Amino acid sequence: MRSPGANPDTAVDGAKQGGKVIKRHSLFTRVWHWVNAICLVVLLMSGLQIFNAHPALYWGNDSSFGDSALSIFAVQGDDGELRGITEIGGLRFDTTGVLGVSGPAADLERRGFPAWATIPGPRWLAMGRQWHFLFGWIFAPMLVAYLLYLILSGQLWRRLIPRLHEWRGIGRTIREHMLLRFPRGEEARHYNILQKLTYLLVLLAIAPLIVLTGLTMSPTVDAAWPWLLDLFGGRQSARTIHFICATAFVAFFVIHVALVLVSGVFNNLRSMITGHYALPDEETSRHE
Template sequence: MQPPATRTEATRIEATRRLWHYRHPLVIRLAHWINAVALLVLLMSGLQIFNAHPALYWGDRSTFDAPALSITAEAGADGASRGIVQVGPLRLDATGVLGLSKTAGVETERAFPSWATLPANQDLATGRRWHYLFAWAFVLNGLVYLLYGIGTGQLRRRLIPDGDQIRDIGGSVREHMRLRFPEGEEAKRYNVLQKLTYLVVVLLLLPVMVLAGLAMSPGMDAAWPWLTTLFGGRQSARSVHFIAANLLVLFVIVHVLLVLVSGFWNNMRGMVTGWFSLGTVRP
């Protein structure tokens, strides 16, 4: 058994308290979770749409004989089907994951497996409906976030690094590589790497993805033909949209990993209730 704490130790324990900081206002929290749901539906329904024609091209036409990327299945030398991912001249066997996967225990030729698409079965029309509905939800939610952020100053505080942060960007990189994260007063604001990453995502990656998506729409093409021209053709816009979506998935993966290693419950509490713990301090 451990010996009971002495009077000095008890006093020390009672004298410490946890310092809280209201880090995320309600509008920011709602926008974050709406974005999370919308992006998940957009990703899964987008993969359903991609499955209808699992190839990407540059330019305005689908050159079926020379795609920039394709995910298909073909018969091997032994007669067995194999899933093949081709990027230019590079060919990779992706059987079981991409190109050829099991659906209800039966091998099925499809670019992305059923568990990754919405709906799970091959249904282009329904996939488009989900995609278009949540695309508008995503855009409107983003506009609310931007207007609120600009009006309250939250956007500047969350996206624009302070001067001292820019000067110490090398130190921030080293601390991240060692999985050491800001504590105390410094944890009240996003660090420089967070701000720069969010700045690129919010002001570059997301707008490019949305514009490329609009450029694929025949209605938008008729109203704003310059938009399709901007991307070098409808097929180029489709490829840019696909690449931007994958970069966004990569961002989300890194974001979730950093949430886990920097304090999962504290980060989740902050994004659910707004309150973020800065650690224990003495009065």
């Protein structure tokens, strides 16, 4: 069977933006992308609900209480006011309003992350777990399927592995990104090296890591696959790495959305909905 993405360079008639319109994303890629977008939001917010049940992180096998890598808690000041405190690596920050203590001024609540960042909003660990595992069951199999698809269709090699000349030009690419000048014309047909490296990092490192560290938190999985404990240095280390990966996903999400917005938002959105992408004209100047 011919996959819709087998020939991504096919020119499509009806270019409206002046530039040549190419088929950029296969149906699978587009569906995967949007399902992932929903999964990541739900997984992040339900994950923060779960984190709030014990808002501290540790390295090693067990929770050496009082010796945490990160800890979010509340203290009552001399004036009787609740203060939210975040301790990380021995540094102490007052994070009242967001971390440790949040909510309406009349009804401040002691909680790790605030209600607007968690699913469900109120403190409800059992339900946070339900959302997390349901969407984990969508996210993880889709990730495996997509990685297999990328490898078997040759796209991993063709579209994502950087070529030698791209490595040589990486300095220039970084400079141009800083100036928000993005590739145009034929150069825009392929991902640039920064895109390639970012997508490779997310697909081959952060996403698999977040799934595996999630599994390492399961005592049953640890009995079946004890090597996971050795790989990550213990269950609490796995929990901490899981949290770091989630933070990396948030950073990726912010940068990704920002670059989508500044590099031609409608063209970018269209390419991820219909699959069609107009190569930006070489001549026309950038819209200010």
